[in-house]
Amino acid sequence: MELAQCAYDIHIGAGLLSDAALLRAAIAGPQAMIVSDEQVASRYLGRLQETLATLPGLSYDSVILPVGEQHKTLSGLTPIYDALIASGAGRDVSLLALGGGVVGDMCGLAAATYLRGVDFVQLPTTLLAQVDASVGGKTAVDHPVAKNMIGAFHQPRCVIADVETLSSLPLREYRAGLAEVVKYGALGDREFFAWLERHSAALLRRETALQLEVIRRSCEHKSAIVAADERESGQRALLNFGHSFAHAIEAVEAYRGLRHGEAVAVGMVLAARLSAHCGMLTDADVSRLVALLTALGLPVRVPSELSADDLIAAMQHDKKRRAGQLHLVLLEAIGAARLVEFNDAQALRAVWEDNS
Ligand SMILES: NC(=O)c1ccc[n+]([C@@H]2O[C@H](COP(=O)([O-])OP(=O)(O)OC[C@H]3O[C@@H](n4cnc5c(N)ncnc54)[C@H](O)[C@@H]3O)[C@@H](O)[C@H]2O)c1
Incomplete structure (x- = not known):
């Protein structure tokens, strides 16, 4: 192919x-x-x-x-x-x-x-x-x-x-890869998200035809977005859905804790909860995201030993900061993401603390 x-x-x-x-x-x-x-x-x-x-x-x-x-x-x-x-x-x-x-x-x-x-x-x-x-x-x-x-x-x-x-890929690594697949559905393709929900059990059985389908559809999503915005001046930033949170977790864990894909799974849940907190996303859509990630065997909560202070401090180094402001990818619905300038420190803290 x-x-x-x-x-x-x-x-x-x-x-x-x-x-x-x-x-x-x-x-x-x-x-x-x-x-x-x-x-x-x-x-x-x-x-x-x-x-x-x-x-x-x-x-x-x-x-x-x-x-x-x-x-x-x-x-x-x-x-x-x-x-x-x-x-x-x-x-x-x-x-x-x-x-x-x-x-x-x-x-x-x-x-x-x-x-x-x-x-x-x-x-x-x-x-x-x-x-x-x-x-x-x-x-x-x-x-x-x-x-x-x-x-x-x-x-x-x-x-x-x-x-x-x-x-030969260990199951944990395979699941970590599925987190990035869910990301494509969550940020821009509601139909693909629903397809993943229907096929979650078969995906975990690692059926070859399904794997090929998932890789093809994911690469189509990514290459279409990258072709339109190679140097991330606009739409490409949406591919970072969940990543501002994930990168903070990985840095605080000194890159020895959650696998990158696992951290992305947790990060997407945090971004979705923050979206709901801001009135952008329904609780039902947050639950759908949590349910799909859970069905795929991915973590959805921040490791309890990590401190919200450390995680928030780590987020200050996020590459999407502009003029001192944090920019986060939030969801308006499953399949619809938006880059938002975010300055509600209290809401950010609440989401980190509620989820650990
Ligand atoms: N450049 C980008 O656009 C982009 C996008 C997403 C992620 N990333 C980066 O990718 C990294 C995560 O990648 P990853 O999850 O592949 O991690 P990884 O490269 O650490 O691989 C995971 C583990 O699987 C082993 N492995 C790899 N292939 C194997 C195989 N076929 N059989 C058995 N074992 C195998 C590796 O040795 C390693 O232990 C992160 O650093 C992340 O930042 C980059």
Whole structure:
């Protein structure tokens, strides 16, 4: 299956890591550097290398990063630059991001900055990366006090999502990916949201046809929004629904607590509750969101050990702040989101405290 709504193609299918013709077309120059993490490399690096070995005239190397969001830091990029320099990589090198969103974000930022910008290809292996992180060209690393604070817009040359890799994904990671899928329905597609409600049990059974459908529909949503607003000057900000809250949770937990998708699930509930608090959203719609996330096995409450003071302080670093004002994505209905300048500190505190 191929989507071409943005400037590059998104290929979705089974066995694509073994598709030599696809990889040949994706890698423009004579040299490639695979970037992966230890867990993904142990399963899929060999498969990718076998395919690359069949491509005439291509030399390739690999750099393997430690696993986890806590390593998505500026210093965590050093091994990638070291490997590129050691291999003599020039401007015609292509970086291949083989892994989840952490690898994709780090490899993407390394590609954006090495020699002021080289090609990279996204080879996402988590559901979260296949439905969201690999598409759209946002690359970043975290700062200790704020997530994704250091980054660049740098579009991949293409995205190749091999759904076969999802078979080894732990259930918790799979569920975390479903949170970003729910996001697309909640912010802009009421019919898709209802479809997810009807198929929640089958989604948890991880039926292949359904997974393909979910990835295709999610990538269509994201690429349509990104194509209209690549650098997030308007509509793209809606994709951050739930994320201002989620990023605060992740930073306060020092990136070692909830998975990103789990934090997004909690964040969407908080944003929905705040929307209801402001009279924008009905309680019935809040309950629908909570029910769907719960049915998918996702958390809907803030971890009780976190303090509202710390979370509110962390929100002050939100990237959507403008002129000192917090901008939040709130809901008017399931399927209708709006970016709102928000300055009701009491309401914000109440939502954090009520939900922990
Ligand atoms: N750039 C963007 O637009 C964007 C969008 C959404 C999220 N993100 C970022 O993505 C990151 C989260 O991504 P994630 O949830 O994929 O996390 P991740 O990359 O940490 O992967 C989750 C875990 O699954 C393992 N794994 C990956 N693929 C596997 C497979 N096929 N089989 C077995 N194990 C596998 C990894 O080793 C890791 O332990 C966050 O840093 C978030 O900020 C970026």
